[in-house]
Amino acid sequence: xxxxKKVPRIVVERxxxxxxALSTLEEGSLITSQELGEMLxxxxxxxxxxxxxxxxxxxxxxxYQVGFLRExxxxxxxxxxxxxxxxxxxxxxxxxxxRYGGFKREGFHVVAAFDxxxxxxxxxxxxxxxxxxxRLPEVVNRMGLRxxxxxxxxxxxxxxxxxxxxxxxxxxxxxxxxxxxxxxGVQVYQIDPLVGLQSMTHYLEGF
Amino acid sequence: xxxxKKVPRIVVERxxxxxxALSTLEEGSLITSQELGEMLxxxxxxxxxxxxxxxxxxxxxxxYQVGFLRExxxxxxxxxxxxxxxxxxxxxxxxxxxRYGGFKREGFHVVAAFDxxxxxxxxxxxxxxxxxxxRLPEVVNRMGLRxxxxxxxxxxxxxxxxxxxxxxxxxxxxxxxxxxxxxxGVQVYQIDPLVGLQSMTHYLEGF
DNA sequence: TCCATTTTGTGAAAAATACCACTTACCATA
DNA sequence: TATGGTAAGTGGTATTTTTCACAAAATGGA
Numbered sequence: 001x002x003x004x005k006k007v008p009r010i011v012v013e014r015x016x017x018x019x020x021a022l023s024t025l026e027e028g029s030l031i032t033s034q035e036l037g038e039m040l041x042x043x044x045x046x047x048x049x050x051x052x053x054x055x056x057x058x059x060x061x062x063x064y065q066v067g068f069l070r071e072x073x074x075x076x077x078x079x080x081x082x083x084x085x086x087x088x089x090x091x092x093x094x095x096x097x098x099r100y101g102g103f104k105r106e107g108f109h110v111v112a113a114f115d116x117x118x119x120x121x122x123x124x125x126x127x128x129x130x131x132x133x134x135r136l137p138e139v140v141n142r143m144g145l146r147x148x149x150x151x152x153x154x155x156x157x158x159x160x161x162x163x164x165x166x167x168x169x170x171x172x173x174x175x176x177x178x179x180x181x182x183x184x185g186v187q188v189y190q191i192d193p194l195v196g197l198q199s200m201t202h203y204l205e206g207f
Numbered sequence: 208x209x210x211x212k213k214v215p216r217i218v219v220e221r222x223x224x225x226x227x228a229l230s231t232l233e234e235g236s237l238i239t240s241q242e243l244g245e246m247l248x249x250x251x252x253x254x255x256x257x258x259x260x261x262x263x264x265x266x267x268x269x270x271y272q273v274g275f276l277r278e279x280x281x282x283x284x285x286x287x288x289x290x291x292x293x294x295x296x297x298x299x300x301x302x303x304x305x306r307y308g309g310f311k312r313e314g315f316h317v318v319a320a321f322d323x324x325x326x327x328x329x330x331x332x333x334x335x336x337x338x339x340x341x342r343l344p345e346v347v348n349r350m351g352l353r354x355x356x357x358x359x360x361x362x363x364x365x366x367x368x369x370x371x372x373x374x375x376x377x378x379x380x381x382x383x384x385x386x387x388x389x390x391x392g393v394q395v396y397q398i399d400p401l402v403g404l405q406s407m408t409h410y411l412e413g414f
Numbered sequence: 415t416c417c418a419t420t421t422t423g424t425g426a427a428a429a430a431t432a433c434c435a436c437t438t439a440c441c442a443t444a
Numbered sequence: 445t446a447t448g449g450t451a452a453g454t455g456g457t458a459t460t461t462t463t464c465a466c467a468a469a470a471t472g473g474a
Contacts, residue, residue: 252463253461256463
């Protein structure tokens, strides 16, 4: 355990992978760092080191109790609770996000959806009514939301991000293909499939 | 220039970001590594070093010609051509992917869509007819496709990936929240928004 | 032409990250 | 209650990645 030292971001970003792998296993079973590593294509030493930043969760000679480690990871990542999220941009992508079951299953709920297109405002998406983005600050504040999802075109993303941040949002999942400028202390995670495609094609030889 | 040495993957993954930033600039203008770095939140030294893996594209005292650097990056990433892509899984997400204009704009086209749901097969998605996934090998082979997108539930993703690989696919954009096992030489880029959300909430204190 | 500026390209240094290998603890068995 | 086998936790080392800082090249003005 090394509670004094700052945990590298890259370590924190691996924890969800561990969590994901554990969720495919029996709650009461045991798993070794070796086995977990093989499931994920990561060395066992890396896994043990990563976990040791937060404490010793395993038993020497035995391994890790799946259910226990899972709970500990959920605490560390603060996903041992429900998170309400605000979604801005209800196009094709926004729809898919609002309806995606994978978020709900892990405690992330889209609780408010916004757009700036008057033809969309007032319409429903599932049980949610699409609201004018002008009402975002009020809603974020009233509901005490901290997580936002941006699914608007690149040109509007920074504006939306700024509104989110001034409204109190602290973590932004950004699907717009543009980097965001946010104040210190606000987290941004960018989803950019083009980065993936373009870096993969680099390795495609002879086509 | 250091053409002999292996280029780190992390460097290749930054090139699309440079390309993205350049696309917002005047074709004929000049930009310095400093300016580009400020646009992206990356140090100027990093940008120069990254580019130097592939050759010297700038002029000392002047900077980089936007249009020229853009073309060079497109060559390096092999996005100076059109790429046909096969999409498997036409749920909400698959729909959003098939209709996303951002791919087309950069030369990535979904040219065939598959699903295993008999109620979907034969339906259209834009100009594309949804086909039975059993026909994937034939289509991939006939059209000479090398890039695949997986947008099926986690439980089916590995199976689809294996089919893709045996059919000749060399690069997979995986939207399913599960790691894929593929042979050496096949690229996988995973899109997992939950990893983003879960690692961001770790940093959210006091909520 | 000369000189002051600018900015690239790049070895070398520093920092960050990953891995190794060993000690320690735990378990099962006899 | 030894004992042999196993696997976590971790200090140290190796590797990778980033940054530094400077020589060399280009520009423009006097």
